[in-house]
Amino acid sequence: xxxxxxxxxxxxxxxxxxxxxxxxxxxxxxxxxxxxxxxxxxxxxxxxxxxxxxxxxxxxxxxxxxxxxxxxxxxxxxxxxxxxxxxxxxxxxxxxxxxxxxxxxxxxxxxxxx
Amino acid sequence: xxxxxxxxxxxxxxxxxxxxxxxxxxxxxxxxxxxxxxxxxxxxxxxxxxxxxxxxxxxxxxxxxxxxxxxxxxxxxxxxxxxxxxxxxxxxxxxxxxxxxxxxxxxxxxx
Numbered sequence: 766x767x768x769x770x771x772x773x774x775x776x777x778x779x780x781x782x783x784x785x786x787x788x789x790x791x792x793x794x795x796x797x798x799x800x801x802x803x804x805x806x807x808x809x810x811x812x813x814x815x816x817x818x819x820x821x822x823x824x825x826x827x828x829x830x831x832x833x834x835x836x837x838x839x840x841x842x843x844x845x846x847x848x849x850x851x852x853x854x855x856x857x858x859x860x861x862x863x864x865x866x867x868x869x870x871x872x873x874x875x876x877x878x879x
Numbered sequence: 880x881x882x883x884x885x886x887x888x889x890x891x892x893x894x895x896x897x898x899x900x901x902x903x904x905x906x907x908x909x910x911x912x913x914x915x916x917x918x919x920x921x922x923x924x925x926x927x928x929x930x931x932x933x934x935x936x937x938x939x940x941x942x943x944x945x946x947x948x949x950x951x952x953x954x955x956x957x958x959x960x961x962x963x964x965x966x967x968x969x970x971x972x973x974x975x976x977x978x979x980x981x982x983x984x985x986x987x988x989x990x
Contacts, residue, residue: 769921796976807982808922808967821977856921860976867912868978870921 769871771857777877783845786874789838790859798868799832799842800856808856814840847878885968885984893989898955900984902968903948909971911944911951912978916965925953925966958988 770789778784790797798813812822814834822832829848834840844851854875858868886901904911910929914922928935928944928951935942941954955962965983972979 798976798978808980810977810979813977815976821975858922866976867924867927868922869924872921 769857769859769869771855771871771874773874774872775875775877777879778847779879780848781846782878783843784847784851784876784878786842786855786857786876788840788842788857788871790840790857791869792838794859794861794869796860796866796868797834797840798858798860799840800858801853802856802873803853811842844876847876849878852876852878885966885981887984888982889985889987891987891989892958894958894960896958896988898958898962898986898988900953900966900986902951902953902981904951904968904970905949906970906972908946909974911942912969913940913942913951913953914967914969914980916967916983918964922967955986958986960988960990962986963988 769791772787796815799811800808801811802808809824811824812832813820817834817837830844832842854873856870856873858870860866860868884903892898908930910927912927913925915925916922926937926940926942928942930946939956944951965985967980967983969978969980
């Protein structure tokens with residue numbers, strides 16, 4: 766298995782532009798997680814899905830952020846409009862259902878908003 | 880909310896020495912997990928210890944869990960330069976698959 770796949774790996778954009786991050790989870794995993802990592806705030810969970818349904822989006826910082834999972838093999842995280850404070854590394858992770866499943870992380874997308 | 884808190888924040892040792900990192904958490908847990916993150920990479924799962932376990936081993940890793948003190952430790956024995964990374968503990972929150980990560984311990988192993 767190729768593991769969790771994220772694209773793009775790096776994204777540089779100007780303030781106000783729309784940014785779309787993509788994730789392909791590991792086949793067979795029922796849960797998908799979007800995280801954001803910064804030096805100041807560490808690793809924060811933004812939203813997670815179970816069987817393609819959003820379960821907890823309490824970590825989504827603002828209405829500028831939205832996430833979708835149209836099917837079991839694809840998810841997107843969209844920021845519109847982007848702001849410099851959105852600069853961070855965004856990780857997607859997938860895992861099984863239940864309390865005792867580890868999460869498998871993708872390589873991340875490094876987003877820089879200028 | 881921050882559940883796990885690692886200690887120390889940074890640790891620098893010589894190759895061959897043992898490295899011990901600690902994690903404290905606040906609420907009752909079903910399990911506790913440790914992850915490693917190499918610079919510029921995603922997190923990698925190392926080991927999961929369940930609440931009814933006190934100690935678990937995996938290769939050079941030894942994890943302990945003390946639910947009465949709400950704490951866990953990760954011991955890496957005979958460290959190698961390749962062990963240089965940040966180490967995070969994580970606990971499920973709210974009876975769900977949601978994991979809450981601490982801020983990590985940055986380990987440097989000098990050759």
